Amino acid sequence: METPSELAFSCPVKKNQYDHVLLAHGGGGTLMQNLIASVFLPAFSNPLLNQQHDAAVIDLGGTQVAFTTDSYVVQPLFFPGGDIGSLAVHGTVNDLAMSGAKPLALSLGLILEEGFPIAELKRITASIQAAASRCGVVIATGDTKVVNKGKGDGVYINTSGIGIVPEGVLIHPRQVQPGDVVLVNGDIGRHGMAIMAVREGLEFESAIESDSAPVSDLVGQLLAAPVAIHCLRDCTRGGVAASLNEIAASRRLQIELMEESIPVRPDVEAACEILGFDPLYVANEGRFVAFLPEKEADKALAILHAHPQGQGARVIGVVRDASQPLVTMQSALGSTRILDQLSGEQLPRIC
Amino acid sequence: MKFLSEYRDPAAAKAYLAHIQALVKRPVQVMEICGGQTHAIVKHGLDQLLPPDLSLIHGPGCPVCVTPIALIDKAVAIASRPDVIFCSFGDMLRVPGTKDDLFAVKARGGDVRIVYSPLDALKLARAHPERQVVFFAVGFETTAPPNAMSVYQAAKENLQNYCILTAHVLVPPAMKAILSSPANQVQGFLAAGHVCAVMGYEEYIPIAETYRVPIVVTGFEPLDILQGLTMVLRQLESGRAEVENQYARVVRREGNPAAQQIIREVFEPTHRQWRGIGEIPHSGYRLRARFAAFDAETRFAEVSTIEAQEDPACISGDILRGIKKPHECAAFGIRCTPEHPLGAPMVSSEGACAAYYRYRRHTPSV
Amino acid sequence: MCLGVPGKIVSVVDEDPFYRMGKVDFSGVRKEISLAYVPEAQVGDYVIVHAGFALNVIDEDEACQVFEYLKEIGEIEEQLRRSDEVPE
Numbered sequence: 001m002e003t004p005s006e007l008a009f010s011c012p013v014k015k016n017q018y019d020h021v022l023l024a025h026g027g028g029g030t031l032m033q034n035l036i037a038s039v040f041l042p043a044f045s046n047p048l049l050n051q052q053h054d055a056a057v058i059d060l061g062g063t064q065v066a067f068t069t070d071s072y073v074v075q076p077l078f079f080p081g082g083d084i085g086s087l088a089v090h091g092t093v094n095d096l097a098m099s100g101a102k103p104l105a106l107s108l109g110l111i112l113e114e115g116f117p118i119a120e121l122k123r124i125t126a127s128i129q130a131a132a133s134r135c136g137v138v139i140a141t142g143d144t145k146v147v148n149k150g151k152g153d154g155v156y157i158n159t160s161g162i163g164i165v166p167e168g169v170l171i172h173p174r175q176v177q178p179g180d181v182v183l184v185n186g187d188i189g190r191h192g193m194a195i196m197a198v199r200e201g202l203e204f205e206s207a208i209e210s211d212s213a214p215v216s217d218l219v220g221q222l223l224a225a226p227v228a229i230h231c232l233r234d235c236t237r238g239g240v241a242a243s244l245n246e247i248a249a250s251r252r253l254q255i256e257l258m259e260e261s262i263p264v265r266p267d268v269e270a271a272c273e274i275l276g277f278d279p280l281y282v283a284n285e286g287r288f289v290a291f292l293p294e295k296e297a298d299k300a301l302a303i304l305h306a307h308p309q310g311q312g313a314r315v316i317g318v319v320r321d322a323s324q325p326l327v328t329m330q331s332a333l334g335s336t337r338i339l340d341q342l343s344g345e346q347l348p349r350i351c
Numbered sequence: 352m353k354f355l356s357e358y359r360d361p362a363a364a365k366a367y368l369a370h371i372q373a374l375v376k377r378p379v380q381v382m383e384i385c386g387g388q389t390h391a392i393v394k395h396g397l398d399q400l401l402p403p404d405l406s407l408i409h410g411p412g413c414p415v416c417v418t419p420i421a422l423i424d425k426a427v428a429i430a431s432r433p434d435v436i437f438c439s440f441g442d443m444l445r446v447p448g449t450k451d452d453l454f455a456v457k458a459r460g461g462d463v464r465i466v467y468s469p470l471d472a473l474k475l476a477r478a479h480p481e482r483q484v485v486f487f488a489v490g491f492e493t494t495a496p497p498n499a500m501s502v503y504q505a506a507k508e509n510l511q512n513y514c515i516l517t518a519h520v521l522v523p524p525a526m527k528a529i530l531s532s533p534a535n536q537v538q539g540f541l542a543a544g545h546v547c548a549v550m551g552y553e554e555y556i557p558i559a560e561t562y563r564v565p566i567v568v569t570g571f572e573p574l575d576i577l578q579g580l581t582m583v584l585r586q587l588e589s590g591r592a593e594v595e596n597q598y599a600r601v602v603r604r605e606g607n608p609a610a611q612q613i614i615r616e617v618f619e620p621t622h623r624q625w626r627g628i629g630e631i632p633h634s635g636y637r638l639r640a641r642f643a644a645f646d647a648e649t650r651f652a653e654v655s656t657i658e659a660q661e662d663p664a665c666i667s668g669d670i671l672r673g674i675k676k677p678h679e680c681a682a683f684g685i686r687c688t689p690e691h692p693l694g695a696p697m698v699s700s701e702g703a704c705a706a707y708y709r710y711r712r713h714t715p716s717v
Numbered sequence: 718m719c720l721g722v723p724g725k726i727v728s729v730v731d732e733d734p735f736y737r738m739g740k741v742d743f744s745g746v747r748k749e750i751s752l753a754y755v756p757e758a759q760v761g762d763y764v765i766v767h768a769g770f771a772l773n774v775i776d777e778d779e780a781c782q783v784f785e786y787l788k789e790i791g792e793i794e795e796q797l798r799r800s801d802e803v804p805e
Contacts, residue, residue, distance in 0.1 A: 022458055201438075201466040201475075205747040267745035270352055273722050274743060274766075275467070276441075332361040333573065335396020347441030348465055350494065350720050350768050351386050351415055352744050354723035354763055354775055358783060366787055370794070387719035412719075440768070468769025470751060490768075493719050496754055497768040504735060545719040548765065548773045571719065574783050581790070599779040601721075601765050607773055610754045 024344035026073075028237030031343055033246075052250070053172050054098040054234065057165055064165035066101035068092060072157040077124070080194045081209030082285070084157055085124040089131035090212050090285060091236070092159040097216040098232040098288065100171040100223055101163030105140035106132065108159055112144065113152035124155065135214040137161070163216075169223055173250045175230035176291045180319040182255060183290045183297065185215065185304055186312035187263040188240055192282035193271045202275065202348060206267050212285035218309045222290075227300045231291040238342065239281040243289055244317075244327045245341040254322035257329040257339070261316045276349035280329075281342060291319065354600070358572030359395075367577035368400055374584040375402045380536045381583055382529070384522055385491075385543035386413030387571050395573045405580070408536070411525055411625065412543055414489045414518075415442045419624040420659040422489075422518045423448035428654045429485055429516065429647060430456045430463050436479060438472035439487035441465045449659045469501035469515070476505070476513035485647050488515040493545040495519055495636060496610035499617035502638065502645045516647035517637060520623055522546050523554050524634035530562040534674050539583035541569040541576065544598040549614075551606025555594045563592040570598040617642055627666075677704040721767040723775055726752070726760050741766060 024031040041049070048056040055068035072088045082090075089106065096103045108128065112121070132139055165171075190211040197204050215234075222229060233243040240262075244255050264272075264279045272279050286309060292300060297315055304310030317329075327339040383389060389409045392398055398407050411417050427448050430437035437453070444453045444465065457463040462482075466472050469486050476484035488498040498515060505513040522543055529535055542555060547568045559566045565586035569579030579597040586593060596602055614636070623635030638646045648655050669675040677683050683704060724741035729752065731737055737752040741764065751770045752758055764771035 020458075023454075201464055201471045206745055208746070266352065270722075270744035270746045273352065273355070274746065274748070276720050331395055332359070333364050333395055333397070333400060335399040337394065337396050347444060348467060349442040350440045350490065351413055351442045352723065353725070354780060363784060363787055366791070370790055373794070385719050470769050491719070493721070493772070494768055496772065497751075497770045500735070500751065500753060500770070507735070543719060545721045545765070545767060545772065548721070571721070578783050578786055585790075599782050600776050601773050603773070607754055609756060610772065613754075
């Protein structure tokens with residue numbers, strides 16, 4: 001198995017229609033949206049898929065069951081604060097939580113590259129089980145395949161998950177209303193910069209660790225309070241900016257952020273400055289944005305602040321009516337800028 | 352961050368803006384040379400906060416924007432070779448050449464790697480003696496010392512497998528080209544702070560005198576830019592045309608002698624093509640003859656014949672010279688977007704067109 | 718050009734002038750940076766870093782200049798205003 005030595009950035013987009021898959025198609029930006037819209041949605045169109053939220057919610061005899069899937073191809077496999085195993089559990093559990101579901105069980109599909117050390121496989125397996133315990137889920141079923149050497153990056157993981165949405169809970173982008181406030185559950189940009197820290201050619205020393213963690217318990221507490229939540233969206237690839245752009249586009253609303261309220265740790269900010277990154281576009285693995293009626297905000301913040309996964313929570317913006325979907329941010333100086341969706345991923349720059 | 356965050360203080364910014372408001376009594380055009388300054392202006396929305404009579408013209412200070420299309424094609428050709436590890440700053444990877452960009456080469460299996468410093472590329476050369484490591488050495492004078500040092504060290508160590516593909520460009524000739532154009536409307540300059548950190552600012556004094564324009568060496572944070580503008584405006588008000596140094600915490604009049612010495616040893620001035628503008632004499636650096644072995648165009652002689660054409664719809668030349676603004680281009684936002692750029696100012700995140708597209712396209716009066 | 722970030726030198730390895738390297742701290746992030754172009758720089762100095770090289774030492778005295786200038790022009794304008802108000 002080759003040690004990952006080069007950067008696996010998404011490639012940029014020059015046109016919108018391509019004959020071949022590019023790395024950018026996996027980048028979480030506009031090209032990926034285009035691929036889904038042009039290839040997958042037309043082929044599979046059905047009421048469940050067309051919900052287009054993080055998980056599909058299926059009515060099974062009166063019980064709302066959330067069902068989701070995600071695949072993990074992160075490099076390097078082991079990074080500060082986690083590994084591909086814990087990432088795979090937290091990520092899918094969090095997708096379920098974004099519909100308000102209490103996660104129950106995961107499936108685990110492994111694609112292993114010939115030659116991958118069993119010792120590392122055991123390490124990843126232990127990490128998966130530890131994460132599953134922490135989340136209160138079981139690995140209910142699994143599958144293993146092996147591909148020829150050179151045809152895989154050591155390990156690829158797919159996890160699918162099911163969970164139960166409590167009765168009466170409806171969390172979905174279409175619930176978002178003008179006047180809603182936008183909360184984030186903590187400081188942003190840790191996961192992406194933790195990965196950068198160990199990339200060849202860019203490496204740096206720091207205490208930055210991935211924020212990969214389950215947020216299902218926190219969401220459960222919010223719902224039990226009860227806090228009325230309109231929408232939740234986790235902020236993985238593409239960062240907070242990508243998630244907000246998706247919601248704004250699906251609801252044709254404007255989301256206006258206040259720059260001074262965006263929480264970023266000083267060392268994450270410094271790492272972003274050095275590489276020329278904007279923290280709003282850097283991936284997270286334990287952060288979500290929540291849309292709620294303004295009068296629920298204080299109640300929500302109290303619960304968030306008392307929970308390990310919500311300690312840095314802040315109100316970062318507000319939803320407004322708009323003629324076109326837009327995410328904007330007001331600076332401390334009083335000017336406004338647009339936070340556009342990127343086509344691929346951010347690249348380190350010198351200019 | 353120390354020596355950074357202080358210069359984003361909103362109260363001081365508002366105070367500077369009030370002074371600028373009082374100083375602007377008629378239309379005035381000021382150009383900021385450096386792409387990094389353009390980025391700061393648009394990111395913090397400074398241009399929204401300035402009085403409408405003060406126009407900021409975004410200059411050609413973005414090496415990504417001005418790197419000629421033929422050089423991208425050469426980079427693509429070299430990076431496509433199986434024996435090459437091609438290293439570059441991230442900025443260059445999405446610049447479109449005639450057919451491809453470097454990312455497309457990567458997609459086809461080319462070994463293209465993003466590095467933070469040319470020293471990282473040198474490290475790869477030492478670790479992989481069996482491969483040719485080529486570093487894409489673009490930039491203004493700021494990046495010349497790092498690039499020069501990588502060649503200097505490679506020569507010292509007699510490394511056979513390291514070379515650079517170079518397209519360095521220089522600021523003063525570009526300024527003179529802008530100022531001597533009959534269409535020029537620039538009345539004052541914010542000179543590039545980090546370029547001057549290396550080169551000093553003595554060479555700008557004759558420019559200020561000859562063309563009667565104030566030139567203020569300026570930093571990159573909001574307060575730097577606002578102070579720089581204030582200093583330009585005060586000069587204009589009192590009829591002065593001098594070089595002043597706003598960025599004194601980093602820039603000294605003589606620049607950095609150690610850096611200049613290595614630049615002089617490794618590089619010499621040459622004529623350069625500027626994408627969208629054309630050839631400007633003595634406006635670039637090339638490797639001196641005794642370092643020719645480290646020149647990628649010598650090592651891979653087959654690329655030296657590559658020539659290329661610009662897309663006719665792209666008016667980047669006018670944009671880079673400050674004659675037109677991005678939204679005045681017929682293709683802006685329609686045929687030419689960050690997703691499918693026709694020219695370089697739309698590719699680079701610092702490019703005037705991309706900055707406008709990202710931050711301002713929904714504002715009717717830009 | 719020009720992404721230059723200020724950082725503090727926390728250690729120096731002084732082999733040969735061309736290979737002089739330092740560990741530079743940026744609010745808790747540390748990177749190995751070439752100090753070849755700042756031979757006078759010592760541990761504790763702040764430098765401006767671009768593409769892996771320290772390009773200059775930051776002059777801490779000049780660092781307040783941005784705020785002093787503001788005060789200065791504020792005072793000048795205040796004086797002008799007062800002299801305008803003085804009755805004939």
